[in-house]
Amino acid sequence: MIKLNVNSTVLEIDADPETPLLWVLRDHLGMTGTKFGCGKAMCGACTVHLDGVPVRSCLVPLNAVEGKAVTTIEGLSADRSHVLQKAWIELDVPQCGYCQSGQLMSAAALLNANPDPSDADIDAAMAGNICRCGTYSRIRAAVHRAAELLKASGAHA
Amino acid sequence: MHSPSPAAINRRDFLASVGVGGAGLVLALSLPARGGAAGVRKAAGELNAWLRIGADNSITVLVDRSEMGQGVYTALPMLLAEELEVGIAAIRIISAPVGDAYVNQGNGGQITGTSNSVADAWLKLRTAGAQARLMLTSAAAQVWGIVPDQCHAENGSIQSAHGKSLSYGELAAAAAKLPVPQNVKLKERADFKLIGQSLPRLDTPSKVDGSAEFGIDVKLPGMLHAALAQCATLGGSAQSFDASTAQAMPGVRKVLSCASGIMVIADHYWQAIKARDELKISWDHGANAKLDNAGIRAALHKSLLAGKSLSARKDGDPVQALKGAHKNVSAVYELPMLAHAPMEPMNCTADVRGDRCDLYVGTQAQQLAQSAAAAALGLAPEKVRVFTTLIGGAFGRRLDTDFIPAAALASQAVGRPVKLLWTREDDMMHDFYRPPALIGLSGAFDAQMKLTAWDFHTTSPSITARFDPTSKDPFDSVLEAAANYFYVVPNVAVRYTRQEVGVDFGYLRSVSNAINCFAVECFMDELAAAADVKPYDFRHGLLASKPRHRRVLEEAGRRAGLGEAAPGHFKGLALMEAYGTVLAEVAEISIDAGAVKVHKITCVVDCGQMVNPKIIESQVEGGIVFGLSSTLWGDITISKGQVQQTNFNTYRVLRANEMPIIEVHLLSSDEPPGGIGEPSVALVAPAVCNAICAATGRRLRALPIGTQQLTRT
Incomplete structure (x- = not known):
């Protein structure tokens, strides 16, 4: 055991x-x-x-x-309330959705370490996560949006 | 040949091809007729094959196309909801079973492919919604003892002119018993409330918290897990095997031989995989033991030069026009094999009990899935139920059913549900690849340098013929796009020479369009250069009678700023019509140390009337990413009959840090809805290669761009 x-x-x-x-x-x-x-x-x-x-x-x-x-x-949350999940829903990021759990977990680790990432920070943190549907632009936009939500709430990811 | 399990497919029974002029994927199915939803008795509140309304006012839509990211679980319910007068937020989606009502008229079968889900559903589901609304209205009118004209539907309820109201849930059971009204009148476009709106996707919430259930996620009580060892050589098979070590490993329940290889069935998948590694298998490598890329290329070259060809299109007298030309231009283009590589590897869960089988599978072809399992088990097709799961990417791969019979046989052998899952390596090395192609093009100019002839000749293995060896037109899926050449030229020839190479090939996203458009649109630039005219002007000059294409071209030129570029940046253009959609892409690139960097791709699209523009935009974006991956790196190579690419390190695809800016412009249009899941893939290669030529003077006539050195010539 x-x-x-x-x-x-x-x-x-x-x-x-x-x-x-x-x-x-x-x-x-x-x-x-x-x-x-x-x-x-x-x-x-x-x-x-x-x-x-x-x-x-x-x-x-x-x-x-x-x-x-x-x-x-x-x-990540019990009720899709994590800022990234909110942003993902707001921007309708997923297509087939299969890679998105991994994308969200990579993004969550990024926001924990860096609550206001630049495009380059996001690209570097997310480069290990393949999406064959090609949702990368929306993922990047949604990470920025989550950072905004985070700032507005004054909380930590 | 590639794993044709005996189970697979009695091809004669259900597949016949239709030639050029239809869509890229046209599979006509002739399965035994069976009414309604697989003979299931109509349930209370079931208003038609797509709609169930519960007494609790719940609305369930049965979607008969598979959701693989393209948004059918949102767009199709929107069509029905528009006429039913309900919002979509509370709609529950279930996947439709196998049933005659669910046949896609554009494909001749219950098939998700050819980018025609919306086109096929456009009238069908709106009509279904309108019929249901009228039945609910009649039911309410009967309750109130008034005529239906004194009632109207509004937001999930029927209202009377006198202020009475009954909810759909209260009326559904009675309404379901009424006759289905015929010749219903559908809303005018101006009255649409939902269609044309970027409504949130219904599947998004489940895709951000891990709750979405893909085929790989299916859990059934008592379920076991299977791993499959397949011969690395395409078409090879197991001669004999020794499973004594594997059999004794923890959790292993059974080792089983089947047509596609040797299966290990265990309590957990990791146990099955570990035991699979311990199988000692003696392989018969079969007819492909010496097959390699050089041999495939040589066969195609020989075939192209041999000159014999089938005609797919002939306008005027192209032979004479080429002969008598003032100036001729010729070139040969070459396309590699490609893998689908969806993120979710192939898998199927089967539950065989007695003479019945339930399949839980991500499939694009429910009837084919049903037939594949039925044939393997020796059952009648109607004994097999198909539960279509969400699909973690397909791109055409899941039109094939080669991974299904083994799962069915495994479940039958152990008397429990079994989930068979391929590894990434299994998936990459046992795909039905995009066929390789060699394309010879010639153009002829008269003394005024007007283009008078166009000759397109491709040699390639046939996809269609795999499904129907007797097909008289085995070329639809490898040159349909070329046959749809839309530039106005008086003499046009589009020809095909079939050359098989011993490997079975499949439909890959954008199918013939991606194969043909690279050659067509690059060669258009070559002709423009020969005529000393700018690529944009050259195309524009051949579209005088094609306002739809001209508009897209003009918008693309304007939006992408063709004719202007930052220092060191260059632009390339491509235009295409496919799936009833007309679109153009402009790639902006620079060359750095002999390698291309793609900065931006601008895409202008006229896909006719739109159901959900936000989904359309994401499909176009995603298609561009897909196309850019294959343009830059997509290359399946074979050595000694074995595919050399095994995983994402050797089959490279685009990553987040490699993304260009993608700009999508959707044009308002009155045309019927066109397809959108596939077309944007095809334009990336020609747009990028045309830009490379603008930058370097070097014309790339083979893909992928890969490591080709891009210095100025």
Whole structure:
């Protein structure tokens, strides 16, 4: 049994300690918001936060996660109230939507570190997340919009 | 050939092709007739095949096209809601089952493709909405004992002239029993409340919190997971295998041989993958064991020179016009194979119980999915139910059903639901790729340097013939765009020579348009140069009788500032008509250390009447990103019968930090709705390559641009 802290809930997982976090989340915990895209940390669809840092969960083994806090798309907010989710909805960012969990988690880590990012900051932070539908312009606009919402609320992402 | 599992498809049964003149993807299905929604009895409050209204006033729309990002789960309900007199925010969407009512008339089957979902639904769903509204009105009138003319529909309820009101939910059960009114009158355009509005997409909220359910996310009680080992050589198969190690690994339930390879079924997917790696398989590499790109190119070159061709279009006497010309210009263009590479790898969940099978699958072709599973299991098609999930990208890949039979067989073998999931490598190495093409073009000028002849000759494997080997017109999907050449030239020839290369190819977003438009629009620039006329003026001069095209061209010239550019920047133009849409793109580029940098792409679109402009704009933007990826890097190469690209490191696609500015201008138009999911893809390559030629004098006649050195010649 390995103890796991996912979205502030402590869980015990009975799985091969080498199992990538992605498959623990999806198959063992039924949390399918985190997506499988490439299995080689090249597309970003499986991005989650580990102690607040964005990681590609397809290459993080379960035994490397013990004692750390995992945040997934399901934990970004309980009710789509995160500024990024609001901005994503306002701008209708997703098309097929498959990569968007990963996009949002990368963007959330960016806003945590840098609440008012420039275009270049956004491009650098988001370059690891592929979108085949080509929503990049709207993603960039939505990150800026979320930064505005954040500023207006006076809160921290 | 590429994994034709015995399960796959009794082609004769359901596929016949239709030639040029139809749409790019025209698959006529002849499946056994079965009325309504797969023979399901009409439920209370089911007003027609697309609409259910609950006693609780809930409104459910059954959408019969697959949602793969293009917005049909919003645009199609908008059409119905417009006439039903309801807003769309509270509408619940479910995917339609297999059913005759759901056939796409433009495609001859229940198929999402050819960018025609809105065109097909334009009258159909508005009529369905209007019929339902009239039935609800009649039901209310009966309750009140008045004539329907004294009632009107408003925002989900019927109102009487005397101030009485009944909600749709209160009327639905009675209304559903009334006869369906015929010859209903639809609203005039000026009266539209929803159509033409950029309403929020109905699927967006579920796509920002991880709750949207794609095929890969399906969970069923007792479900197991399967991984499939396929021969890396296209068309190869397993000769024998030793599963003793794999079989003994944790969680492994069964190892199973099927037509497409060897499957491992386990409690969890990671267990299945780990065990798959331990299979010892002896492969028969088959007929493609020595196939490589050089061989494919050589076959196409030989075929192009052989000169024998089928005629797809002939205006005037192009042979004579080319012979007697004052000046001739010729060139050969070459297009690579491409992968679809949608973000969600192929997957299918099957639940086989006795003589019934339920499929949960992201498919663009529900009837084909049904038939593929039925054939694999030896069941009648109507024993297979298809539940279409949200699709994490398709781009034509999910018109094929090669990943479905294995899932069905796996479930049958273990007596439990099974989800079969391909890895990215499986997906990249076992695609139905965009066919390669070689295109020879010739143009002829008279003494006044007026263009008098145009000859387009392409050689390529056929996509259509894979589905219907007996097709007499096996060329629709590789030269339809060329056959639709719209510049006014007196002598035009569009010809095809079919050259198979041993690999099965598929429909890729923008299909023939992306293949043809690169050659056509680049060669138009070559002809302009030969005539010493600016590319814009050259095209404009050939469009005197084509006001719609001329308007798009003029708007593009104006919006993109053609004829002016910042120092070191150059612009290139391309114009196209496809899917009933006319559009132009202008690329602005610079050359830095021999490599192209694309700064901006301006796109002007006349796609006819628009349902939801915001979705249209995002489709055009996305298509440009898709087209730019393949223009710059898209290249599937084969060595010893194996695809060399395996993942996103070797099949490069555009990333956020590589984006140009994209500007989309949608023109107001009275034309019927045209397609928008695909066309913008096709113009990127010619626009960028025309700009490169303006910058360097170098004419690129092969894609991708890749690492070709772009120095001034």
